[in-house]
Amino acid sequence: MLKSIYYVLNENFTNLYRIFCISRYELLADMRDSKFGLFWNFASPAIQVITYWLVFGVGMNRNGYDGVAYLPWVIVGFSAWWYLQPCITQGCSAVFSKKDVITKMKFPISILPATVCAKEFFNHLCMMAITIVVLLLYGYRPNVYWLNLIYYAFCAFMFVEALSLTTSVLTMMWRDVKKLVVSLIRMILYLSPVLWPAAFKNYPFMTFVMKLNPVYYIVTGYRDAVFFNKSFLRHPAMGLYFWIVILVLFVIGSSLMYHFKKKMIDMI
Amino acid sequence: MDKKIEYAVEMNHISKIYALKQKEKKKKKEYFYALKDISFQVEKGDVIGILGTNGSGKSTLSLILAGISDHDGGEMVVNGEQALISINTGLNQQLTGEENINVKGALLGLSKKRIAQIKEGVIEFAELGDFLYQPVKKYSSGMKSRLGFSISLALNPDIFIVDEALSVGDKGFAQKCLNRMMQLRDEKNKTIFFISHSLPQVRSFCKKGMWIEGGKLIEFGDIDEVCDHYSEYVDHYNSLSEKEKKKVRDEKFNERLIKGEIKKGFWEHIFR
Numbered sequence: 385m386l387k388s389i390y391y392v393l394n395e396n397f398t399n400l401y402r403i404f405c406i407s408r409y410e411l412l413a414d415m416r417d418s419k420f421g422l423f424w425n426f427a428s429p430a431i432q433v434i435t436y437w438l439v440f441g442v443g444m445n446r447n448g449y450d451g452v453a454y455l456p457w458v459i460v461g462f463s464a465w466w467y468l469q470p471c472i473t474q475g476c477s478a479v480f481s482k483k484d485v486i487t488k489m490k491f492p493i494s495i496l497p498a499t500v501c502a503k504e505f506f507n508h509l510c511m512m513a514i515t516i517v518v519l520l521l522y523g524y525r526p527n528v529y530w531l532n533l534i535y536y537a538f539c540a541f542m543f544v545e546a547l548s549l550t551t552s553v554l555t556m557m558w559r560d561v562k563k564l565v566v567s568l569i570r571m572i573l574y575l576s577p578v579l580w581p582a583a584f585k586n587y588p589f590m591t592f593v594m595k596l597n598p599v600y601y602i603v604t605g606y607r608d609a610v611f612f613n614k615s616f617l618r619h620p621a622m623g624l625y626f627w628i629v630i631l632v633l634f635v636i637g638s639s640l641m642y643h644f645k646k647k648m649i650d651m652i
Numbered sequence: 653m654d655k656k657i658e659y660a661v662e663m664n665h666i667s668k669i670y671a672l673k674q675k676e677k678k679k680k681k682e683y684f685y686a687l688k689d690i691s692f693q694v695e696k697g698d699v700i701g702i703l704g705t706n707g708s709g710k711s712t713l714s715l716i717l718a719g720i721s722d723h724d725g726g727e728m729v730v731n732g733e734q735a736l737i738s739i740n741t742g743l744n745q746q747l748t749g750e751e752n753i754n755v756k757g758a759l760l761g762l763s764k765k766r767i768a769q770i771k772e773g774v775i776e777f778a779e780l781g782d783f784l785y786q787p788v789k790k791y792s793s794g795m796k797s798r799l800g801f802s803i804s805l806a807l808n809p810d811i812f813i814v815d816e817a818l819s820v821g822d823k824g825f826a827q828k829c830l831n832r833m834m835q836l837r838d839e840k841n842k843t844i845f846f847i848s849h850s851l852p853q854v855r856s857f858c859k860k861g862m863w864i865e866g867g868k869l870i871e872f873g874d875i876d877e878v879c880d881h882y883s884e885y886v887d888h889y890n891s892l893s894e895k896e897k898k899k900v901r902d903e904k905f906n907e908r909l910i911k912g913e914i915k916k917g918f919w920e921h922i923f924r
Contacts (some may be wrong), residue, residue, distance in 0.1 A: 405758030413746040416787065485759060488738035490719055492761075646722035649715070650670070 385635060388642030392549070395492045403495050407503035429466065429511040433459055433518060449581055452611050456522045461578040463515040464606045467508035467540055468599060469569060474500050475548025476555045476562040479648060487649045494641045497548035501541055508537070519610060532609035535616050539626065540602045546630050549637025553644055556651045577603050601626040659731065660811055660843040661694040661717065666726035668712055669910065683910040686712045687723075688867045694860075696731075696810075697841040701848065701858035701875055703882045705889075709867045710847050714815040717845060732810030732843070735760075739800040745789040749780050749799060752788055756803045770806040777802040777832070794825055801829055805836075811843045812836070818848065830857060855879055866904040 396403070415421035437455055440446050446454040478496040485491055512533070516526075554561040576582060576599040584590040594600060601622050608614040616623060644651075668687040687709045694700060704710045715721040716728070718736035742756040753774055757767040775784060778798040788796060814833070818826040830853065836842045837857075848854050854861070854875065861878030863871045865885075871878050889897065 399761065401764060402758050402761055405754060409744065409747060409751060409755045409758075412751065413744050416746040484741050487715075487720065488741040489736055489760065490734070491759070646720070649721055 385639060388638045389635060391642050392494045392638035395494045396498055399492055399495050403498050403502055406499045410503050411506055425507055425510045426514065429514050433514060453522065456519055458579065459515055459518050460606050460610055461603050463511050464540060464603045465573065465578045466511055467504060468544060471501050471504045471544035472547060472569060473566055475544060476551045476565050478548055478552040479556055483652050487652065493645055493648060497545055497552050500548060501545050505541060524610065527613065529609055529613045529615060532616050533606065536602055536605040536609060539605065542630050543598055543602065546633035546637055549641060550633055553640040556648050572599065576600055598626055598629050658696055659693045660696045662729040664691050664727045666690045666716065666723050666728055668716065669724045685867045685908040685910065688908065690869045692862065692869065692872050694843060696843055698860055699837055699844045699846065699858045700860045700862055701846050701854035702862045702864065703854065703878065704864040708864050710864055711815055713864065714813050714845065714847055718813050734811040734813060735807045735809035736813045736815065737804045739797050743788055743796065743800055746787055748787055749784045752799065753803060760807055762806065774802045774806065794822060797825060805832065813845045815847045851879055851883060867908050
């Protein structure tokens with residue numbers, strides 16, 4: 385077990401430049417396809433934000449939560465979700481989509497999930513820029529607690545990395561895993577506090593179950609940082625639980641990766 | 653024989669097994685030897701031509717030699733870094749030639765410095781000229797192949813494996829690549845495995861020959877001898893009538909089939 389963790393970590397850290405290059409040029413290739421390129425990386429989240437503003441802000445006029453208006457509240461939640469969601473779905477096919485490369489050259493397969501997460505992280509930064517503009521428009525001013533976002537973004541990265549490590553190998557064994565994850569992701573959106581606080585007034589047990597979802601920690605963390613001036617040290621139990629989940633996922637992912645590294649190409 | 657020879661690659665009784673799916677689902681899976689009991693030793697600096705008819709296991713052997721695929725039995729010792737030369741993989745159609753040098757270089761694991769070093773040589777070899785800043789999708793297939801090939805060569809491994817890479821592109825391209833590889837062979841003393849169906853190419857380039865047929869090693873030795881025997885066999889096979897050809901094929905296939913269960917590990921049981 386330690387051997388496989390060492391193997392995956394070593395392969396990832398010795399290939400940092402390779403990860404960077406692959407994700408960078410994949411982004412660039414996406415942009416080349418369109419005429420405006422980089423513009424869309426900002427425009428598409430901005431259009432989403434405007435949609436939510438029209439529906440929830442102007443149309444439904446929903447009440448906010450915990451003294452925060454609904455629109456900024458939901459935008460911050462979505463900024464985290466729009467990083468997690470594409471990483472989780474694309475992470476499944478991280479290895480499979482590169483089948484041409486791994487069958488034709490000697491390639492460190494375990495870095496592929498990291499390339500997906502790194503590529504999406506750039507889009508996440510674009511989304512964060514839009515979010516900060518919205519927050520400024522609503523009169524929130526940056527303070528030192530906003531720096532907690534860096535910690536929570538790191539949490540989000542580690543979560544999707546550990547998860548993709550596992551699901552990408554499982555997808556190689558059974559292509560069904562990807563279909564399962566794509567279907568489940570919609571359910572996970574409603575089971576996490578992105579659109580609503582995920583709290584059941586009359587069923588405290590259900591609220592507890594909701595907190596077992598690692599997405600809960602990340603999304604509420606983003607909100608704590610910008611709205612409620614809370615540092616991440618205020619949730620030691622949740623934090624500990626989150627990192628244990630990440631560790632377990634990472635161990636499972638790296639053992640699968642290590643065990644099947646040379647068998648992958650026979651599974652295509 | 654006191655002098656100890658250092659081997660680049662040593663294979664002892666290597667075999668590789670593939671599972672065959674049955675037409676009826678309930679029937680038991682059958683297994684099939686892609687490679688069976690292959691043993692040979694290759695000295696450093698040897699240039700080996702691998703011959704064999706289609707489906708005889710040459711590409712499987714090249715994948716195992718390159719360390720991409722795992723073997724199912726036997727033992728393989730490799731001294732040095734090995735690399736499979738792949739021409740068209742890793743090129744991104746949307747990006748320009750220059751960017752593709754960075755992309756494929758990075759995929760192969762070259763450092764930033766090394767990529768900068770090779771860039772000029774690659775551009776010259778691929779005869780890109782003004783096309784350097786055009787997206788690769790606009791390239792002619794020959795230009796694409798030259799670009800891919802020259803980036804692959806920059807890896808500088810100890811053992812090269814070339815799997816029918818030179819059969820794409822025109823004769824000029826093949827000759828150009830061959831010249832480049834001869835340079836590597838003579839000046840840098842690299843070990844090269846060369847898989848090709850073109851006998852004249854193999855004869856002029858390789859020192860030793862290896863003939864694989866039906867997953868088994870038939871002959872390993874001097875290139876001219878192996879080539880003669882191989883072409884004799886191919887001529888003989890082609891002179892047969894369709895019926896006899898089918899018989900030979902079926903015989904070969906049945907020899908490779910594994911009857912009965914094979915023992916598998918815990919994980920394989922769960923996952924396949």
